[in-house]
Each structure stands twice: as C-alpha cells, then as structure tokens.
Amino acid sequence: MENLLGLLRIRIRRGVKLAIRDVCTSDPYVVIKMGEQKLKTRVIKKNINPEWNDELTLSVEDANLPIKLAVYDKDTLSFDDKMGDAEFDIKPFMEAVNMGLKDLPNGTIITKVLPSRQNCLAEESRIMWDNGKVVQEMCLKLRNTESGEVELDLQWIDLPKFCLLEGSNSVHATS
Known part of the structure; x- marks a missing residue:
C-alpha cells in the first residue's frame, strides 16, 4: 500500500440488453478486477436491463493496469454463467485528474x-468536471x-498524505 496513488470509485449504473442465460431472463451481477483486487455488485433478479447503482472502490497503485469487468448470471444449483466481459483503461482519466484543475464550471468537458x-x-x-471532482461516464x-x-x-478520491511526526506517537494529515 506504500505506492497507493488514491482510490477509484466506480458506480455501476446499469446494464442494457444483457444476454439471456436462464429460461427467459437472467439474474445478473458485475465483477470488477484490477490486479489482485476483485469486487462485485449485488445480484438483480430476473432482469436483462438491471439498475444496480452500486458503488465499488478500488485502491489504485498502478494506473497502467486495465480494469476488467465481467457480467455473470447467478445460478443456484450450478456454476454462474458468464454474460460477457469488457475492459477499460484509466490512463486518460488519470491524466485529467493529474492536471490539478480547480473551480471549473460544472459540466465542463475536460477531454x-x-x-x-x-x-x-x-x-x-x-471526462468532465462535476461538483469539484473529475468524473468520467462510460x-x-x-x-x-x-x-x-x-x-x-468513475470518480477519483485523493487520499490525504500522512506523516509520522518525530518524537510523537500520533499520525497527522498533511496537505
């Protein structure tokens, strides 16, 4: 965790026209992977157009790693069926975050x-400016x-930098 750049909040909004894996529908959920990290959304029962609006947060140590996404159909008596996969690169997003932008009007498109x-x-x-933060819709x-x-x-969360003061047992945040 020493090389932690910050946190990436991913809000999985919804699925559109997902594949049918059960008799006439599916019970989809999404799995997100980055390096060794693996997170998943809740299962939405019997819906090929699910609305998750779930927020998942990844610790980013290497912005060059792709983020892999897979959608599965939850099954009770057998292995879950894969409904498709995708991956995306956060390098353009990180470039916008690293510009150090401040006080832009809401909705300003950065790139x-x-x-x-x-x-x-x-x-x-x-990639836009929204309420004081860089966000990306995809x-x-x-x-x-x-x-x-x-x-x-996507939304970036900066972490405060911590330092241990000499001769003290307490940790203080610095900006």
Missing part, C-alpha cells in the same frame, strides 16, 4: 475518449456474448 478497436467503449466517453460494449452494455461512472 473525450472515442470508441476504438483498442477499447470496449460503445460510444464516446466524456458505456462499455460487452465482448464474448451476443448482446449487452454496461454503463458506469
């Missing part, structure tokens, strides 16, 4: 990331499946 063969974006993704097209997209938002 845009266009869909390409190198990413899973279904449409243009905007819609990912799922791979290895017949259909489906996942909409999510």
Whole structure:
C-alpha cells in the first residue's frame, strides 16, 4: 500500500440488453478486477436491463493496469454463467485528474475518449468536471456474448498524505 496513488470509485449504473442465460431472463451481477483486487455488485433478479447503482472502490497503485469487468448470471444449483466481459483503461482519466484543475464550471468537458478497436467503449466517453471532482461516464460494449452494455461512472478520491511526526506517537494529515 506504500505506492497507493488514491482510490477509484466506480458506480455501476446499469446494464442494457444483457444476454439471456436462464429460461427467459437472467439474474445478473458485475465483477470488477484490477490486479489482485476483485469486487462485485449485488445480484438483480430476473432482469436483462438491471439498475444496480452500486458503488465499488478500488485502491489504485498502478494506473497502467486495465480494469476488467465481467457480467455473470447467478445460478443456484450450478456454476454462474458468464454474460460477457469488457475492459477499460484509466490512463486518460488519470491524466485529467493529474492536471490539478480547480473551480471549473460544472459540466465542463475536460477531454473525450472515442470508441476504438483498442477499447470496449460503445460510444464516446466524456471526462468532465462535476461538483469539484473529475468524473468520467462510460458505456462499455460487452465482448464474448451476443448482446449487452454496461454503463458506469468513475470518480477519483485523493487520499490525504500522512506523516509520522518525530518524537510523537500520533499520525497527522498533511496537505
């Protein structure tokens, strides 16, 4: 944790036209992985257009690592079925965070990331200023499946820098 750059809050908003894996629907949930970290959303029962609005937080030590996303159908009596996967790069987002921007009007677009063969974006993704923070909205097209997209938002959380004062047993935050 010494190399911790900060925290990345990922809000998994919703799935759109996800693949059917049960008789006529699915019970989807999302798994996010970055390096050794693995987080997952709650299961939404019988819905191929689920609204999760779940917030997951990753500790970022290396901004060059891709974030991998997979959607699964929860099954009770067998292994969960994969409903598709995607991955995305946070380098453009981190470049915007590292600009050190302050006091921009809400909704100011800092930069845009266009869909390409190198990413899973279904449409243009905007990195914007929102209520004093850099945020990114994205819609990912799922791979290895017949259909489906996942909409999510990124938000960076800076951590206060801590130092141990000499001759003291207490830890103080510094800015």
